[in-house]
Amino acid sequence: MRRDLVERARRGDHDAFAELAGAAISRLDATAWLMLRDADRAMDAVQTALIRAWRDLPALRDPDRFDAWLYRLVIRACTDEIRQARRHRFDVDISEITTGPAVADASSAVADRDQIERGFRRLDPEERAVIVLHHYLDLPLPDVASTLQIPLGTVKSRLYRGLGQMRAVLDADARAGANAHEGHPA
Amino acid sequence: MNPNDTFDRALSDWLRQDSEHRVPDHLEAVLVRTIATRQRRWWSSLRRRLPIDVTLPPAPLSRSGSWRPILVLAAVVLLVAALLLLAVGSRRHLPAPYGLARNGVVVAAIGGELFRVDPATGDKTPLVGDPPAVGVFGPMFSRDGTRLLYLHGVKGNKAEIVVANPDGSGAKVVSPAVDGLDQVDWSPDGARIVFLSRVLDRGLINVVSADGTGLRTFDKLPVPANQVSWLPPDGSAILFRGEHQVDADPPPGIYTVRPDGTGLHEISTRPAANDYDINDVSAAPDGTTILYRESPAVGGFAIHVLDLRTGRDRVLPSPVTAAGQTSAGFSPDGVHVAYLRLSFGFNSRLLFQLVVAPVDGSTVGTELPLVGVLGDDGPTINNGFFTPDGSAVIANELATRTEWLLPIDGSAGTVIARGTAAYDGLTTVQRLAP
Numbered sequence: 001m002r003r004d005l006v007e008r009a010r011r012g013d014h015d016a017f018a019e020l021a022g023a024a025i026s027r028l029d030a031t032a033w034l035m036l037r038d039a040d041r042a043m044d045a046v047q048t049a050l051i052r053a054w055r056d057l058p059a060l061r062d063p064d065r066f067d068a069w070l071y072r073l074v075i076r077a078c079t080d081e082i083r084q085a086r087r088h089r090f091d092v093d094i095s096e097i098t099t100g101p102a103v104a105d106a107s108s109a110v111a112d113r114d115q116i117e118r119g120f121r122r123l124d125p126e127e128r129a130v131i132v133l134h135h136y137l138d139l140p141l142p143d144v145a146s147t148l149q150i151p152l153g154t155v156k157s158r159l160y161r162g163l164g165q166m167r168a169v170l171d172a173d174a175r176a177g178a179n180a181h182e183g184h185p186a
Numbered sequence: 187m188n189p190n191d192t193f194d195r196a197l198s199d200w201l202r203q204d205s206e207h208r209v210p211d212h213l214e215a216v217l218v219r220t221i222a223t224r225q226r227r228w229w230s231s232l233r234r235r236l237p238i239d240v241t242l243p244p245a246p247l248s249r250s251g252s253w254r255p256i257l258v259l260a261a262v263v264l265l266v267a268a269l270l271l272l273a274v275g276s277r278r279h280l281p282a283p284y285g286l287a288r289n290g291v292v293v294a295a296i297g298g299e300l301f302r303v304d305p306a307t308g309d310k311t312p313l314v315g316d317p318p319a320v321g322v323f324g325p326m327f328s329r330d331g332t333r334l335l336y337l338h339g340v341k342g343n344k345a346e347i348v349v350a351n352p353d354g355s356g357a358k359v360v361s362p363a364v365d366g367l368d369q370v371d372w373s374p375d376g377a378r379i380v381f382l383s384r385v386l387d388r389g390l391i392n393v394v395s396a397d398g399t400g401l402r403t404f405d406k407l408p409v410p411a412n413q414v415s416w417l418p419p420d421g422s423a424i425l426f427r428g429e430h431q432v433d434a435d436p437p438p439g440i441y442t443v444r445p446d447g448t449g450l451h452e453i454s455t456r457p458a459a460n461d462y463d464i465n466d467v468s469a470a471p472d473g474t475t476i477l478y479r480e481s482p483a484v485g486g487f488a489i490h491v492l493d494l495r496t497g498r499d500r501v502l503p504s505p506v507t508a509a510g511q512t513s514a515g516f517s518p519d520g521v522h523v524a525y526l527r528l529s530f531g532f533n534s535r536l537l538f539q540l541v542v543a544p545v546d547g548s549t550v551g552t553e554l555p556l557v558g559v560l561g562d563d564g565p566t567i568n569n570g571f572f573t574p575d576g577s578a579v580i581a582n583e584l585a586t587r588t589e590w591l592l593p594i595d596g597s598a599g600t601v602i603a604r605g606t607a608a609y610d611g612l613t614t615v616q617r618l619a620p
Contacts, residue, residue: 012225018217025213030205042209047216054220056431061366061384076432116200135194136201149385151405167193 006063009054017057020066021050027137028074034132035078037121045081049073068147071137075129075148082125119166127162130155279619283329283374284418284471286518287574290331290616291352294589294603295323297610300336300354305591305602313354324368324612327352328376331616333396335360335379337367347381349396352616360398369414372396374421378445382414388431389414391424393445404447409436413466417442418473425476427467428452438464440476440492454478455497466513470520475545477514477523486510489525491545502543505550509536513565517572521545522594524570524579527553538565540581542594552596556581574617582611589613 008016025046032042032049052073060069120128133144134155141159145152281287292303299315300322314322314336321339328335334352337345344363347370350356361367366384373379376396383390383403389411391404404411409428417425423442430438438461440454453476458464462481469476474495480488487510489502504511507529514525523545531537538558543551558567570581578593580602587605589612605611 014217014221017220021216021220022213025216029209029212033208034201034205039209043212043215046209047212047219050216051219051223052432055223055225058225065365073432076434080433113200113204116197117204131197132201135198136205146385149388163193163197166197170193 002066003063006057006060006066010057010060010063012058014054017054021053024067024070025050028070031071031074031132031137032078034120034136035075035125035128036081041081042078045077046074048077048080052077068143071133072147072149075133079125079129115170116166119169122165122169123162127158127165130158131162134159280330280332281574281617281619283376284518286576286620287331287617288620289574290327290618292602292613292615293325293327293334294611294613295325295336296603297606298322298339300325301603303603303613305600308602308604310603314350314357322348324370325614326370326372327614327616328372328396329374329617330376331618333372333376334614335370335372335396337370347379347394349379349398358398360396361392361394361401364392369412371415373416373445374419378421380414380416380424380445382411389429391426391443391447393424393447402445402447404443406447407443407450409439409441409450411441415467415469417469418471420473421445423449425467425469427465430458430461438462440464440467440478453492453494455492455499468515470516470545471518472520475516475520477516479512479514486528487512489514489523491547500547502545503547503550511541513570515571516545517542517576517594518574519576522572522576524572524594526558526565526567526570536560538567540567540570540579540592542579542596552594554579554592554594554596555599556583556590556592558583559585569612573615580613580615582613587611 002020005016005020009020028046028049029042032045033039036042036045049070053070060066120131123131129148130144133139133147134141139147141155142152145155148155292305293313294301294303294310296310298321300313301310302313303310322336323339324337326335327333331352333349334354335347335349338348338359339345340363344365345367346359346363347361347367348357349360350358360379361381364383366389367381369382371380379394379396381392381394383392391407391411391414392401393404394401410431411426412429413427415425417423423444426441426443428436428439428441430436438458439452441450441452443450454464459480459482464478465481466479467476468478474493476492476494478490478492480490480501482488486508488504489511490499491502492499502511502514502523502525504527508527509530510528512526512528514523516523521544522542524540524542526538527541529537529539536559538560540554540556541551542554543549556567558565560566566584568582568584570579572579573591576594578591578599580589580591582589587607587610588601589603589605590599591602592599603611603613
């Protein structure tokens with residue numbers, strides 16, 4: 001059925017494309033939000049991706065790869081958004097300023113939402129993309145590699161590096177919390 | 187459960203909770219924009235296989251007279267000549283990789299099998315088709331005519347390359363099964379094969395030796411590839427069109443890259459006007475000139491002739507009645523080009539006429555008696571190429587599933603193969619030494 005929809009959309013059936021887009025858009029939006037942390041920019045990225053998808057659909061060779069192709073378009077649109085924003089804005093991470101002392105259980109690495117978010121914000125778009133595809137969309141790492149069109153080893157290294165950076169934030173918070181309790185500067 | 191598992195689970199939970207209901211509904215806005223967006227027709231990059239070869243059987247030797255002594259003498263001379271040929275290793279005289287050649291065997295793919303076809307009578311002889319080889323297509327002779335490659339479809343819409351002797355014997359799979367395998371080319375010396383694979387529709391160049399060893403995939407190129415071929419004449423470079431598929435890609439252009447994947451070099455000399463521009467790339471037999479199609483923002487398609495030595499870029503002339511010209515390929519001697527000329531027929535129906543014209547632009551050429559229309563997948567005339575001797579063009583007409591042999595003087599053509607399924611009849615012609 002889904003393949004049939006993709007085939008129809010490839011032949012210019014906009015109703016079929018509307019059905020495909022309607023079924024996919026909530027997850028695409030969520031993916032873009034996680035990547036960009038901004039609702040307006042997430043909408044822009046998803047719209048860009050879906051317009052590209054509609055425009056280039058006749059050239060898609062394998063209808064069964066439609067979902068993976070769509071996620072790739074969204075990830076690329078988000079990456080472009082981030083890079084564009086970085087060219088035009090000062091990169092100020094307000095979490096650095098507003099974060100108070102945290103009490104973290106570093107021994108078990110259990111993190112609260114703010115800590116995870118703070119760590120996630122520090123990641124490069126490439127690392128965010130790998131984490132979103134693997135930990136949010138539950139794609140196996142080979143599928144992540146296929147979706148992003150990068151080698152599996154690169155996926156693994158980006159995941160390792162991204163998670164490592166996030167854990168480093170948690171560890172830093174934990175040390176800051178411990179120091180605060182002991183009266184030392186963080 | 188170790189701390190890493192705990193962290194991973196906390197991360198996954200956070201990602202799910204954090205992503206919920208963050209973005210307002212905007213599906214309608216998307217659809218308003220998509221319905222106003224023109225879909226990219228796949229034939230905006232008309233794919234045509236490389237001009238290979240076709241051949242008419244040589245005229246039979248005639249013999250007359252009854253002078254027995256002379257005949258005996260001639261027989262002795264022939265016997266000696268034959269022995270001499272054997273003595274030097276019975277090496278066959280092979281054609282040069284480019285230039286005019288003699289037409290040899292014609293092989294066509296019909297209904298998932300390969301047949302040797304007699305172009306004079308249309309008679310078919312099965313060549314490849316017994317299981318497990320059912321589902322073969324895209325035959326292509328090497329430039330010296332000693333090897334035949336074809337594609338074998340496998341499960342999952344993938345295909346692999348098979349190399350065999352011209353009679354179909356000795357078949358060997360020489361590539362992995364890949365997605366999107368529809369562009370293949372022999373190196374000038376026949377030792378290697380370049381082919382395109384696709385990962386999520388992004389074209390990757392692959393080079394493999396004809397014996398199946400040494401596969402190399404150019405997965406580090408910063409541009410998606412399409413329309414791959416070997417740049418004549420020495421095999422030192424591969425020619426391709428760089429595609430612009432996402433914003434991060436460079437604009438469309440014509441590139442060369444060495445067969446080891448290094449030395450990426452853009453050879454197009456003007457910026458692309460849009461994603462469809464600088465398309466349908468094809469090289470002259472001596473490698474000095476490139477044909478490509480211009481897709482201007484306003485106006486019809488135009489065929490450009492780019493001289494790589496001087497950088498001079500000119501447009502092939504077209505009649506004032508034409509709506510555009512596209513999909514050009516060189517004759518084996520580099521003197522002529524064959525292409526499709528667009529015009530509007532009854533009820534403004536778009537028509538595609540096969541044309542042969544001099545590459546020097548001295549005339550608007552000769553229209554061959556084959557006209558196509560715009561079908562579901564693009565023009566119904568597909569895969570036009572010159573015969574090895576340059577005397578005719580072979581083209582596939584999709585609506586009738588017929589493969590035509592059309593003399594370049596514009597006289598009536600003949601059907602050399604009839605297919606049974608879509609895209610059937612695709613043909614290759616063996617090149618023989620002149």
